[in-house]
Amino acid sequence: MCGRIVQKSGPLDYVERxxxxxxxxxxxxxxxxxxxxxxxxxxxxxxxxxxTEAIARLPWGYKRPDSKHFMSNAxxxxxxxxxxxxxxxxxxxxxxxxxxxxxxxxxxxxxxKQPHYSQGHxxxxxxxxxxxxxxxxxxxxxxxxxxxxxxxxxxxxxxxxRPVALPAxxxxxxxxxxISARDARDLLHEDVPEDAFTWxxxxxxxxxxxxxxPDAIDPI
Numbered sequence: 001m002c003g004r005i006v007q008k009s010g011p012l013d014y015v016e017r018x019x020x021x022x023x024x025x026x027x028x029x030x031x032x033x034x035x036x037x038x039x040x041x042x043x044x045x046x047x048x049x050x051x052t053e054a055i056a057r058l059p060w061g062y063k064r065p066d067s068k069h070f071m072s073n074a075x076x077x078x079x080x081x082x083x084x085x086x087x088x089x090x091x092x093x094x095x096x097x098x099x100x101x102x103x104x105x106x107x108x109x110x111x112x113k114q115p116h117y118s119q120g121h122x123x124x125x126x127x128x129x130x131x132x133x134x135x136x137x138x139x140x141x142x143x144x145x146x147x148x149x150x151x152x153x154x155x156x157x158x159x160x161x162r163p164v165a166l167p168a169x170x171x172x173x174x175x176x177x178x179i180s181a182r183d184a185r186d187l188l189h190e191d192v193p194e195d196a197f198t199w200x201x202x203x204x205x206x207x208x209x210x211x212x213x214p215d216a217i218d219p220i
Contacts, residue, residue, distance in 0.1 A: 003072050004103040004209065005126075005146075005163075006117070006217060007043055008032040011055055014098035014123050017168040018045055018175075019053040026055045034216040035103075036060075037209040038072035041138065045125075046095040047175045049134045058095070058132050059143035074129050074145040076164060080185055086145075089129040091181040094174050096166070097126040097146055101217065103206060104159040104199075115206045116158050117217045118199040120192060125171035126163045127188060147188060155194050165192040 011026040028043070036042050041057035048054070063070045064085055071085075079086045101119035108114050130144035147164040155162060166174055170190045173179055179187070200219040205211040 003038050004206070005036050005042065005097070005099045006034050006101045006103075006119075007036060007098065008034055008100050008214070008217075009098075009123060011043060014043065014125075015045065015053075015055065017123065018096065018125065018172055021053055030057075032214070034212050034214060035206055035209050038070075042097055042099075044095045044097055044128070044130075044144065045175065046130075047177055048092070048095070048130075048132070051177050057138075058130060059138050059140060060097075060146075061140050062129075062131060062143040062145045063140040064131075065141055070140060071145045073148045073161070073163075075161075076147055076149040076188055079129075079147065079188065082185075086129055089131060090184055092177070093130045093132070093144075094179075094184055095128050095130050095144060096171050096175055097128045097144070099124045099126055099163075102163060103202070105207070106158050113207075115202050115204065116199050117202045117206075117219075118155075118158065118162070118197050119217075120165065120196050120198075124163075124165040124192070125168065127166055127171075127174055127191075149191070151194065153194055155197065155199070158199055162194070162197075164188055166190070167192055 038061040044058045105113040127147040128144045132142040136142040148161045
């Protein structure tokens, strides 16, 4: 996963399949976003505050104070091995990043990169891990990383890795604080299969994350 996502739907569209309490109001001054890079604060869904369902803008990208690495993605294979640094977050730092799709930049035969947009049928719920907790600063030391896995089939031509998207019922369990870290790792095997996604080339302008027009996701 190269690290750009799209959140063009309204918050209610994301929470209606995940939260039991849909009465909360989230006023989002940013509105739809068609080109979200790491280092910004996308919408996230979580239950980090005493188990209460919540929508929040959290920082995308995690950098431990004792590390020089800024990580926007968390490899599934490292998580399953309980490897560093995700073993510190899998217990109490599980969140969802709702999205409508994501971008990749495969290299063409002539050496140029052609952006592609991948999407599913309806909202996607990317599994993610964060070091944030209520009251913590909104910085990279308390940021999140999206879980990624190796691609298979035709998607290999687009990119070697993809975000791990969870079906709505599995996504609900992923953010359930009563689920153990061990059971949470097992849930990552129940992600949306790759044949549920479609992808198409899009305009070169999406290479600049400031390009936020709705036609960013239109096929060319």
